[in-house]
Amino acid sequence: MKAKILILHASGTNRHHEAKEACELSGASADIVHMSALKSKPSLLDDYQALVLAGGFSYGDALGAGKRLALELNLNLQDSLQHFNAAQKGILGICNGFQALVQAGLLPALEDNSASLSHNNSGHFECRWVRLMPNVKSLSPIIQKLKGPIYCPAAHGEGRFLTAKALPESHVAFYYQPQYGQMTIQYPDNPNGSQAAIAGVSNARGNILGLMPHPENHIYAWQHPRYRRGEVEGSGLALFQAFVDFIP
Amino acid sequence: MLKPFVGIYNHGSSDAAVIKPLNSKGQKAIAISCGINPRYSIDPYHMALSAIDEAVRNAVAVGANPEELSLLDNFCWGNPNLPDRLGSLVKAAEGCLAGALHYQVPFISGKDSLNNEYISASGERKAIPGTLLISAMAMVPDIEQVVTMDLKKAGNLLYILGFSRDELGGSLLLETLKLKGGKVPSLSAQARERALALHQVIAQGLVQSCHDLSEGGLAVAAAEMVIAGGVGLELQLANLPSEALSSLTKLFAESNTRWLLEVDPKHVEALENHFKTSHVPHAQLGHVSEKAELNISHQDENLIHLTWAELDKAWRGHVLEVSA
Secondary structure (H helix, E strand, O other): OOOEEEEEEOOOEOOHHHHHHHHHHOOOEEEEEEHHHHHHOHHHHHHOOEEEEOOEOHHHHOOOOOHHHHHHHHHHOHHHHHHHHHOOOEEEEEOHHHHHHHHOOOOOOOOOOOEEEEOOOOOOOEEEEEEEEEOOOOOOHHHHOOOOOEEEEEEEOOOEEEEOOOOOHHHEEEEEEOOOOOOOOOOOOOOOOOHHHEEEEEOOOOOEEEEOOOHHHOOOHHHOOOHHHOOOOOOOHHHHHHHHHHOO | OEOOEEOOOOOEEOOOEEEOOOOOOOOOEEEEEEEOOHHHHHOHHHHHHHHHHHHHHHHHHOOOOOOOEEEEEEEEOOOOOOHHHHHHHHHHHHHHHHHHHHHOOOEEEEEEEOOOEEEOOOOOEEEOOOEEEEEEEEEEOOHHHOOOOOOOOOOOEEEEEOOEOOOOOOOHHHHHOOOOOOOOOOOOOOHHHHHHHHHHHHHOOOOOEEEEOOOOHHHHHHHHHHHHHOOEEEEEOOOOOEOOOOHHHHHHOOOOOOEEEEEOHHHHHHHHHHHHHHOOOEEEEEEEEOOOEEEEEEOOEEEEEEEHHHHHHHHHOOOOOOOO
């Protein structure tokens, strides 16, 4: 039977259709469910093996990126999310979804450390393609399945990952990787100034995963910006396939 | 599918964007392009013709079919109750009509923003330059036929399609030299045929890269292809299809309906045959070189010698630090 994935659509989310397409191409079935439907019936979550919080600008980011979505998760869905997490089902947060998971305390979920996604160092919205290196020391079984880097666009204003204390390396899912052969990572390859060039993180068990860039926007070869130069590497589909494979 | 910026560092200016809507079946896609030039507001009729031509040639450059194309207009003007503002608006609208009839394409919608006026420091009432933005939407028959503007490979040949005239009115060259005068580019009676001829060679896969000639003319278009491709161009203007022109005018005239095409030597015969049969002016100007620099000469006279780094700095405003 196909794995069933719920794609959460909060008002202002805009990448849910791409996320659904990526999940379906990876062999899962995916339903886009609006937050209002889930709030009125949180038990809906029980029908699914995985949850994707898609990117966009939920609630206009009026309280800060992902903050109100985080409040909604904690106030209205806390019990069902706890069950979901306890069953080690998969949760993937992309961009705004990642911001919400961090603001809600679900990532990196360390008792003695706090994390945030702050305004980019550049002081403005960054929209550019970035190269993501999966962390070989990651504890997440999803990340461990990845064979190579992912190349996909980042598009955010608040993506600088910061923690009060240094994040244990095992919680890092992705690092921004230098492009064009540089040895050190710097702007713009690290688009936001994240500490240690962290692009994505996981919880300790690795079933909850979040990242700022958009792997769902590179799921066909022709989406590569240099496709007409014959470059095809780094499909974001690899992450969705690993995510679907992970689903129990 | 095709982004606004293309090329080796994703920083070359694409002629158009190509979008393949999510869940759309098959190979078709949609090109979206624009044409605008406020410097041409000195001659609103020809500004409109030029804006339409630029939007069309941008779309066709990336692989769109000029026979499946539609236009939008966007007028930004002063107070149309004043005679000179209304007069220029009417002239621009007449240009839109002539351009649409020539290309046999419909205007499907449009927008205006009028009464853009202010009082200058000396108390004089002024209007913004009457400015027309034309957008084009066109079908791309197959995403595998999409062509980008970045040079691909040393050894390929560079062609020009189109005819160059003494048209420097409103040009980037005259603005840079702080000069006035000259003719704003007109529209050739053969413009549509050239667009069709280009589309056919692109659809046959004979073109490796393509870039339209607009602000700054041939020299700027060639420079942009070098910047985006990271390789060089060696060009010779003696064969340029043109009126009798000075070399400076050959470099910077902004005549409409012209493109630069990068062609693999194995496709030269097919391409030339097609252009000859279509009776469109074209010429081989030179080739793509391994050394990343732009060299343009006219017979024995070296006109331009610029390295990739110099061009890139001029384009970005700073130097790209690359250690690859």
